[in-house]
Amino acid sequence: SQQGEEDPQALSIQEGENATMNCSYKTSINNLQWYRQNSGRGLVHLILIRSNEREKHSGRLRVTLDTSKKSSSLLITASRAADTASYFCDTGGTSYGKLTFGQGTILTVHP
Amino acid sequence: EAQVTQNPRYLITVTGKKLTVTCSQNMNHEYMSWYRQDPGLGLRQIYYSMNVEVTDKGDVPEGYKVSRKEKRNFPLILESPSPNQTSLYFCASSFDGETQYFGPGTRLLVL
Numbered sequence: 001s002q003q004g005e006e007d008p009q010a011l012s013i014q015e016g017e018n019a020t021m022n023c024s025y026k027t028s029i030n031n032l033q034w035y036r037q038n039s040g041r042g043l044v045h046l047i048l049i050r051s052n053e054r055e056k057h058s059g060r061l062r063v064t065l066d067t068s069k070k071s072s073s074l075l076i077t078a079s080r081a082a083d084t085a086s087y088f089c090d091t092g093g094t095s096y097g098k099l100t101f102g103q104g105t106i107l108t109v110h111p
Numbered sequence: 112e113a114q115v116t117q118n119p120r121y122l123i124t125v126t127g128k129k130l131t132v133t134c135s136q137n138m139n140h141e142y143m144s145w146y147r148q149d150p151g152l153g154l155r156q157i158y159y160s161m162n163v164e165v166t167d168k169g170d171v172p173e174g175y176k177v178s179r180k181e182k183r184n185f186p187l188i189l190e191s192p193s194p195n196q197t198s199l200y201f202c203a204s205s206f207d208g209e210t211q212y213f214g215p216g217t218r219l220l221v222l
Contacts, residue, residue, distance in 0.1 A: 043213040
């Protein structure tokens, strides 16, 4: 799978604010996934959006996908201190499930 | 509770001393993978398995071995660890090869 590039590299906000991070990629995709990694903890799958979808919601998360621009955005609404983590996108879709992450976006939510 | 477990969580060892990191999942997933995560290099796949007795190399297989004798277990073996294998290791499983469920990670230090 190709490597998505997340930006910004770091994002610092106050609790209650919205956080938006982006993922860009180079070649066509079947799906795009977002994962979260809390400091010192494992990786958690957040949401998967398929290439024929434009927007998807899961709780406070909203993901959009623009295949013409080869980009996706992850919006976290009403952020909480517990949302502090690194966020990664993957544009895989291989048959053997290899994830390839970029450097991620480090989100810090201040109480 | 559906989960992927890894043991040990932390390990300090010396160069050349064989070690095994165990991984087990209780979700009856076909796919399992091992990754290592290093600062500046992101997440890289070491080995993956699509089913019992079916394994294949990922991006960085050198110095590692795996086996898949049972569906639920996928141990990672370092026959002769070296300092460049100091890393954070993750085991993951997947039912469809897309969405992956990660273990808590094993932090390995090779002296």
